[in-house]
Amino acid sequence: MAKWHSKTAVILAAMCAALAGPALATGMAAAVPAAASGARPSGAPIQLALIEGMSGPFANAGAAVERNLRFGVEQVNARGGVRLADGAHPLELVVLDSKGGTEEALTQLRAAADRHIGYILQGNSSALAAALIGAIDKQNAREPDNRELFLNYSADDPALTNANCSFWHFRFDAHAGMRMDALADVIQRDKAVKKVYLLNQDYSFGHDVSRLARAALQAKRPDIAVVGDEFHPIGRVKDFAPYIAKLRASGADAVITGNWGNDLTLLVKAAREQGLDTKFYTFYGNSLGAPAALGEAGVGRVIAVADWHPNAGGPASDAWYEAFRARFPAAQDDYPVLRMPLMIETLAAAMNRAKSADPTAVARALEGIRFDNGFHASWMRADDHQLMQPLYVMEMDKAGTRGVRFDNEGSGFGFRTVLALPAQRTVPPTTCRMKRP
Numbered sequence: 001m002a003k004w005h006s007k008t009a010v011i012l013a014a015m016c017a018a019l020a021g022p023a024l025a026t027g028m029a030a031a032v033p034a035a036a037s038g039a040r041p042s043g044a045p046i047q048l049a050l051i052e053g054m055s056g057p058f059a060n061a062g063a064a065v066e067r068n069l070r071f072g073v074e075q076v077n078a079r080g081g082v083r084l085a086d087g088a089h090p091l092e093l094v095v096l097d098s099k100g101g102t103e104e105a106l107t108q109l110r111a112a113a114d115r116h117i118g119y120i121l122q123g124n125s126s127a128l129a130a131a132l133i134g135a136i137d138k139q140n141a142r143e144p145d146n147r148e149l150f151l152n153y154s155a156d157d158p159a160l161t162n163a164n165c166s167f168w169h170f171r172f173d174a175h176a177g178m179r180m181d182a183l184a185d186v187i188q189r190d191k192a193v194k195k196v197y198l199l200n201q202d203y204s205f206g207h208d209v210s211r212l213a214r215a216a217l218q219a220k221r222p223d224i225a226v227v228g229d230e231f232h233p234i235g236r237v238k239d240f241a242p243y244i245a246k247l248r249a250s251g252a253d254a255v256i257t258g259n260w261g262n263d264l265t266l267l268v269k270a271a272r273e274q275g276l277d278t279k280f281y282t283f284y285g286n287s288l289g290a291p292a293a294l295g296e297a298g299v300g301r302v303i304a305v306a307d308w309h310p311n312a313g314g315p316a317s318d319a320w321y322e323a324f325r326a327r328f329p330a331a332q333d334d335y336p337v338l339r340m341p342l343m344i345e346t347l348a349a350a351m352n353r354a355k356s357a358d359p360t361a362v363a364r365a366l367e368g369i370r371f372d373n374g375f376h377a378s379w380m381r382a383d384d385h386q387l388m389q390p391l392y393v394m395e396m397d398k399a400g401t402r403g404v405r406f407d408n409e410g411s412g413f414g415f416r417t418v419l420a421l422p423a424q425r426t427v428p429p430t431t432c433r434m435k436r437p
Contacts, residue, residue: 040080040090041077041082041087041088043087046082046089046092046351048094048119048121049117051105052065052121053100055099056101057235060261067328067335068335069093069341071324072342074327075341076344077090081348084351084357094117106132109135109136113148119149119359120148120149122153124261126208128155129150130155130160130164133166140168148359150170152172153340155205156175156176156283159208161385161432162431163432165385167437168359170363170380170387173307173339174307175386176208176209177212179283180209180212181428182391183281183283183303183393184213186418187220192253194253195250196252197227197229197250197255198226198257199232199247199257200230200258201259201263202232203234205258208258209257209258213256227251240270241273241274253278253279254281256282257281259282259284264284265290268285268293271294272294275297276297279301279302281303282303283305285302286306287335288335288409291408291409292408294396298396299396300395300396303395305391307339307390308390310406310415311417316375320338320373338376342378346380367382367385368381383434384432388423391426392417392419392421393418394417396415397415398414399412401416402416403417
């Protein structure tokens with residue numbers, strides 16, 4: 001660990017120098033990572049419970065989440081932790097395996113409550129997120145002295161910050177509607193696309209992607225024909241060859257999919273193996289394992305949307321990415337997801353603002369908080385607890401080509417930006433009617 005701190009300190013010190021000029025807006029949380037201060041927080045650790053599938057079909061995705069969150073925790077602790085009314089406290093990540101199932105996730109939530117852990121982190125399933133939010137709402141009403149706050153880094157069902165919004169839930173990812181709007185802006189310009197096939201996982205998020213894709217195409221490209229709209233069991237398909245055969249038979253020019261984890265990796269592998277010559281407009285085509293699975297077949301044909309990517313550009317962005325790679329040097333571990341460490345940084349800033357780790361006080365401090373790490377400015381909308389941040393639509397290409405300095409996970413392939421939307425261009429309407437304690 002000492003070696004990492006030394007190397008990262010040099011990188012982050014350079015990052016701080018690059019960021020010395022920008023001024024933060026009034027009320028904005030100071031967020032520039034500093035070199036390790038050496039000061040060790042002496043207070044009791046503030047525990048954060050990660051409830052995620054650490055075993056089962058999406059274990060690789062759970063492990064990637066843990067790395068990203070741990071990176072954020074280590075950055076906060078290297079600067080002395082959070083500063084509360086009674087002194088400085090470190091953050092501590094507690095990993096609880098949901099095995100990807102709802103009942104196990106709820107069991108782990110009860111275990112976290114028994115340990116009086118006030119912060120629950122989850123995101124790799126909108127269905128699990130909805131179940132956790134419902135349980136936390138009941139827990140907090142039943143035991144006001146043992147409340148929990150849910151921090152969501154990836155569960156993208158729009159309902160979670162609309163009809164089913166909760167004071168105890170904060171989402172740090174763009175929801176499916178925000179992502180689809182960004183993708184549709186690029187599809188609108190792609191005149192070669194005449195026929196689209198929708199292929200998604202058969203659960204709430206997959207159905208959201210399908211519905212939102214139809215609405216976005218109708219609004220921006222009504223000339224495009226939807227030639228397929230299919231759902232497959234989540235996490236249970238081992239061979240996507242039959243689905244690729246259907247795609248080929250449909251004559252689709254493009255596929256729109258919200259698939260993630262192994263469901264995306266196996267899909268794109270099957271497309272490569274069968275030589276399917278079509279574009280994939282994806283929510284997570286840049287995600288864990290996907291570029292390596294596609295290889296040459298993905299060049300110029302895989303489009304993805306994200307809140308950030310390694311080739312977003314700029315010295316501060318590059319320095320942050322280099323710090324992540326220094327911490328996790330193994331190629332297979334090189335999958336940075338900026339919003340996850342920034343969620344931890346934003347939480348720490350809210351605790352500093354509240355001078356407290358009490359979930360209710362921190363929730364109030366999170367409402368409306370603005371956070372800028374020098375290259376990625378965001379704010380948490382108080383109306384629905386949805387984070388507003390930039391979005392990037394990007395296209396896969398070989399590393400070393402124009403705009404692709406960094407590859408993904410040592411695959412030799414990365415992404416270039418084709419559309420960059422500032423945070424103010426991503427703001428969606430909301431139907432949330434927040435009930436506050």
